[in-house]
Amino acid sequence: MISFILIILVSLFFTGIIVRTKSITSGRKGPGIFQPMKDIFRLFKKGSVYSKTTSFIFQIAPSIYIASIIMAIMVIPLGQYKGIISFDGDFVFFAYVLGTGKFFSIISAMDTGSSFEGMGASREALFSMFAEPAFFILMGSFSLLTGHTSFQEIFASLHFGSYISYILGALATFVLVMITMVENSRMPIDDPKTHLELTMVHEVMILDNSGFDLGMILYATNLKFAMYGALIANLFMGSFPLYLTIPIFFIIQVLFAITVGILESFTARFRMNHNAQYILALSSVSLLIFLGVLLVLKQFS
Amino acid sequence: MEIIIAFIVVIFLAITLIPFLSVKWKGIITVSTVTIIAVLSSIIAFQSLSGKNFEYLFGGSLVTGIIPVRIDALSGWFIVIINFTCLTAAFYGLQYMKAYRSQKSNLSLHCICFILVQSALISICSLQNMLAFLIAWEIMALSSFLLIIFEHYKRETLNAGINFLIQSHICIMFLTLGFIWVAIYTGSYDFKAIALFSGSNSLLTGVALFLCFSIGFAIKAGFVPFHTWLPYAHPVAPSHISGVMSGVIIKIGIYGMMRMLLLIRTDYLVIGYILLFVSVVSGIYGVMLAIIQHNLKRLLAYHSIENIGIIGIGIGLGCIGIGNGNHLLTVLGFAGALLHTLNHSLFKSLLFYGAGNVYQSTQTMDIEKLGGLGKQMPHTSFLFLMAALAICGLPPFNGFVSEFLIYNGMFTGLQMSGNGLILSIVFGIFGLALIGGLAMLCFTKAFGSVFSGTARHNFHHTPGEANFGKLIPMYAVFILIMAVGLFPKTFITALSEPLHLFTEHSDKYIQAAGLPVTTTMSMIGLCSAGFLGLTGLIFLLKKNMTGSKPQTVNITWACGYIAPTAKMQYTASSFIRAYRKLAEPVFSIHKKKKEIQGVFPKSGGQETHPYDKAEEWFIDYPLQLLKKFFNRFVFLQNGNLQFYILYGVAFITLVLIIPFAFDYIKAFIKFLNHI
Numbered sequence: 001m002i003s004f005i006l007i008i009l010v011s012l013f014f015t016g017i018i019v020r021t022k023s024i025t026s027g028r029k030g031p032g033i034f035q036p037m038k039d040i041f042r043l044f045k046k047g048s049v050y051s052k053t054t055s056f057i058f059q060i061a062p063s064i065y066i067a068s069i070i071m072a073i074m075v076i077p078l079g080q081y082k083g084i085i086s087f088d089g090d091f092v093f094f095a096y097v098l099g100t101g102k103f104f105s106i107i108s109a110m111d112t113g114s115s116f117e118g119m120g121a122s123r124e125a126l127f128s129m130f131a132e133p134a135f136f137i138l139m140g141s142f143s144l145l146t147g148h149t150s151f152q153e154i155f156a157s158l159h160f161g162s163y164i165s166y167i168l169g170a171l172a173t174f175v176l177v178m179i180t181m182v183e184n185s186r187m188p189i190d191d192p193k194t195h196l197e198l199t200m201v202h203e204v205m206i207l208d209n210s211g212f213d214l215g216m217i218l219y220a221t222n223l224k225f226a227m228y229g230a231l232i233a234n235l236f237m238g239s240f241p242l243y244l245t246i247p248i249f250f251i252i253q254v255l256f257a258i259t260v261g262i263l264e265s266f267t268a269r270f271r272m273n274h275n276a277q278y279i280l281a282l283s284s285v286s287l288l289i290f291l292g293v294l295l296v297l298k299q300f301s
Numbered sequence: 302m303e304i305i306i307a308f309i310v311v312i313f314l315a316i317t318l319i320p321f322l323s324v325k326w327k328g329i330i331t332v333s334t335v336t337i338i339a340v341l342s343s344i345i346a347f348q349s350l351s352g353k354n355f356e357y358l359f360g361g362s363l364v365t366g367i368i369p370v371r372i373d374a375l376s377g378w379f380i381v382i383i384n385f386t387c388l389t390a391a392f393y394g395l396q397y398m399k400a401y402r403s404q405k406s407n408l409s410l411h412c413i414c415f416i417l418v419q420s421a422l423i424s425i426c427s428l429q430n431m432l433a434f435l436i437a438w439e440i441m442a443l444s445s446f447l448l449i450i451f452e453h454y455k456r457e458t459l460n461a462g463i464n465f466l467i468q469s470h471i472c473i474m475f476l477t478l479g480f481i482w483v484a485i486y487t488g489s490y491d492f493k494a495i496a497l498f499s500g501s502n503s504l505l506t507g508v509a510l511f512l513c514f515s516i517g518f519a520i521k522a523g524f525v526p527f528h529t530w531l532p533y534a535h536p537v538a539p540s541h542i543s544g545v546m547s548g549v550i551i552k553i554g555i556y557g558m559m560r561m562l563l564l565i566r567t568d569y570l571v572i573g574y575i576l577l578f579v580s581v582v583s584g585i586y587g588v589m590l591a592i593i594q595h596n597l598k599r600l601l602a603y604h605s606i607e608n609i610g611i612i613g614i615g616i617g618l619g620c621i622g623i624g625n626g627n628h629l630l631t632v633l634g635f636a637g638a639l640l641h642t643l644n645h646s647l648f649k650s651l652l653f654y655g656a657g658n659v660y661q662s663t664q665t666m667d668i669e670k671l672g673g674l675g676k677q678m679p680h681t682s683f684l685f686l687m688a689a690l691a692i693c694g695l696p697p698f699n700g701f702v703s704e705f706l707i708y709n710g711m712f713t714g715l716q717m718s719g720n721g722l723i724l725s726i727v728f729g730i731f732g733l734a735l736i737g738g739l740a741m742l743c744f745t746k747a748f749g750s751v752f753s754g755t756a757r758h759n760f761h762h763t764p765g766e767a768n769f770g771k772l773i774p775m776y777a778v779f780i781l782i783m784a785v786g787l788f789p790k791t792f793i794t795a796l797s798e799p800l801h802l803f804t805e806h807s808d809k810y811i812q813a814a815g816l817p818v819t820t821t822m823s824m825i826g827l828c829s830a831g832f833l834g835l836t837g838l839i840f841l842l843k844k845n846m847t848g849s850k851p852q853t854v855n856i857t858w859a860c861g862y863i864a865p866t867a868k869m870q871y872t873a874s875s876f877i878r879a880y881r882k883l884a885e886p887v888f889s890i891h892k893k894k895k896e897i898q899g900v901f902p903k904s905g906g907q908e909t910h911p912y913d914k915a916e917e918w919f920i921d922y923p924l925q926l927l928k929k930f931f932n933r934f935v936f937l938q939n940g941n942l943q944f945y946i947l948y949g950v951a952f953i954t955l956v957l958i959i960p961f962a963f964d965y966i967k968a969f970i971k972f973l974n975h976i
Contacts (some may be wrong), residue, residue, distance in 0.1 A: 047853070049853045049855050050854050055676055067835040067836040092704075092709070100696060103693065112857045117871075118870060129735070133734040139712075
């Protein structure tokens with residue numbers, strides 16, 4: 001329960017920090033960190049325009065999308081404190097419930113009959129497909145390392161001892177950060193600030209959404225960031241008590257947001273047709289983690 | 302006993318009656334017969350699922366020996382699945398076949414064969430005499446062949462049917478080989494002889510025997526590389542037959558494998574590894590090819606291969622569990638496999654019925670020509686979408702439950718020691734995750750291009766919704782899909798007897814091992830329901846908050862362009878183009894390209910025809926070699942009558958000589974053995 005509230009709290013200013021970081025690195029003052037949230041609230045109050053080609057799917061897809069993310073957030077623990085939902089293999093549920101949301105966002109883009117949105121949908125489907133094995137192998141390595149199969153048990157018993165485990169932690173953070181970027185369609189996979197529809201992934205899928213729906217989709221992005229940030233934060237909590245985990249949680253979230261901002265300021269987007277290979281390479285990094293775990297467990301001796 | 306007699310009598314009565322009835326009554330009698338058979342056999346099946354095994358011994362004949370009818374929990378589970386799919390297929394088919402009313406005699410054959418297929422499938426699950434089993438198997442193969450070639454006046458239908466016929470007989474050949482092997486050494490045709498034989502021989506013999514049987518069953522089930530008949534047979538058959546084929550006929554191969562696992566005492570670890578590897582390859586290969594198909598039913602057919610792969614992963618895990626004495630892994634693996642068998646029969650038949658509705662209202666299965674059907678066929682599109690989500694293994698649907706069990710099994714398996722084991726399980730996790738992602742790509746393509754957007758093609762008749770007769774069986778399937786998704790605990794509890802059979806091999810700890818599984822299952826049910834509730838809540842909230850706001854309807858935003866046409870939509874081929882380019886080495890795609898040339902180009906275009914590389918390697922190439930080999934003997938067939946008489950004389954002489962030379966030959970073989 002506590003993790004759920006914290007993630008919702010962080011989601012309110014996460015993208016604000018990213019935007020602020022980006023403006024500072026480019027020499028501007030930038031808007032306040034709650035500005036993205038204010039924009040979303042303004043959208044909530046607006047009416048909407050629906051395309052006449054769309055069907056009911058287009059209307060319900062944003063609700064399902066955000067519901068799937070909220071369900072996924074409920075699974076995430078805070079160190080040793082369970083999330084609202086916790087059971088053996090809950091990370092499978094986490095990944096698959098996100099999949100449901102993605103499925104609907106893809107078909108709702110197809111529902112508009114627009115050539116641009118179809119393109120974005122195609123890319124989203126392809127990229128997220130390649131990110132899935134990386135996540136599962138990562139979680140598999142952790143479950144092998146700790147001997148547990150639920151988020152809370154894994155994170156509670158995760159502790160760093162040897163040098164290899166530090167490397168593992170770093171690699172896992174890298175994989176999770178990259179998965180976040182893929183899932184949120186941010187740099188270096190996709191440039192949310194681009195001006196050309198042909199080079200977009202996520203932004204082009206929501207060209208036709210407006211009003212409340214658009215607000216929900218934008219807020220879902222914030223939630224997703226905070227969610228993956230919470231996963232990363234969990235890597236470093238172990239079984240600390242609450243008065244330590246909460247500050248750690250916020251510090252890591254803010255650091256993560258700043259990292260994303262810096263990444264977006266100083267990297268260029270990959271060539272679209274090389275993205276898939278790049279994302280598949282994440283699976284190999286996950287495999288590296290897996291081999292590291294085998295080393296830690298001394299399976300090779 | 303009375304039930305068996307009633308079962309046989311009903312089938313005979315119906316079969317003799319059907320040819321003499323009018324078209325309308327043929328359908329009604331068929332459906333009612335199917336219902337009666339289903340009810341009769343389900344009574345026994347449900348009893349066996351609750352732990353009361355059924356056994357009856359027929360006297361049989363001198364040749365066959367005693368024919369035992371044994372229905373244990375495993376048979377019961379499969380009989381229930383068979384009955385449900387056959388029932389919905391019969392009701393759906395009753396409406397679907399209305400389009401073919403004029404073909405009277407063809408319809409009689411179709412009806413008879415449908416009843417025969419159902420009863421043969423049930424018999425296969427319950428007969429435990431090798432000869433009787435083979436006869437039932439043959440009846441199933443032949444009658445499903447006749448069902449497939451319903452539209453026999455089309456050339457491709459006949460080709461696909463003959464392909465199916467040949468491959469199902471190769472399957473029977475392997476089964477016969479295995480049975481003969483056992484029967485020679487034990488002298489009995491009872492299935493118990495298999496257990497006896499493998500128990501008294503080395504583990505290696507058991508593995509060899511199992512592989513012999515499982516090649517046979519794999520052809521029926523459609524494991525790669527034995528799958529090549531499947532993508533031909535499914536698209537040409539009438540839709541309810543495709544549903545039955547994909548839903549239950551290929552599952553009979555899975556039943557066979559599981560039965561053999563129960564009977565054959567062998568090295569389960571080796572078999573587990575083999576099955577796991579073959580299944581992961583099948584799963585990935587099946588879905589990879591499914592994505593590039595343009596024919597909707599062919600796409601679904603390739604998906605059957607993928608799902609057979611997932612079931613196989615479950616069986617493989619279960620075997621590894623038995624081999625290592627890990628009860629939890631055994632339970633999770635087999636529970637996943639058995640539940641996925643049920644789940645796949647549900648959503649795949651629903652998808653085929655949906656495809657059937659699309660076919661009957663548009664007369665085409667080409668995805669590139671369809672589009673925007675969601676508005677004309679709201680029920681079909683809704684049901685297709687639900688089944689598509691279920692087949693992708695997404696919550697809150699049933700596919701998720703079984704895939705979750707298998708995932709859970711794999712993560713449990715990781716806790717065991719042994720490098721080979723851990724590496725193969727990681728391979729499995731990677732495979733299953735990739736399969737999930739690819740399936741999503743495939744079904745967003747299929748649903749997106751068939752039901753979303755605007756129509757890409759002008760049909761003579763505007764496509765309309767199917768009648769309620771077709772929709773009711775579809776909704777029945779959908780309700781069961783939701784039931785498995787929301788109340789998985791009930792179904793897992795129902796599985797406890799079949800699972801018990803598998804854990805009996807070592808110990809009887811299933812209750813203890815199964816306990817965490819059931820609590821997890823009820824959690825999943827709750828989460829799925831919660832997800833549905835949350836979605837509804839958010840949607841209502843949105844309706845409430847935007848109710849008073851202005852809502853306008855306008856054309857799709859095309860970045861400033863105001864005259865978009867249907868042709869500017871993203872097509873199915875372009876949707877998967879990036880993927881196709883990436884995975885090109887695995888495919889063999891025949892391309893025809895006509896570039897636009899000159900100042901006033903006449904025409905241009907590009908065609909892609911996906912072909913199966915496995916078929917190229919395992920069917921076409923060997924066939925070519927075989928043809929080459931046999932061509933050397935063409936000189937024998939020289940058209941000269943005298944020569945043919947000579948062959949006959951030579952043959953008769955040879956036959957007459959053999960008895961005389963028998964002693965010498967025997968001595969020679971003895972001599973060879975001596976060496």
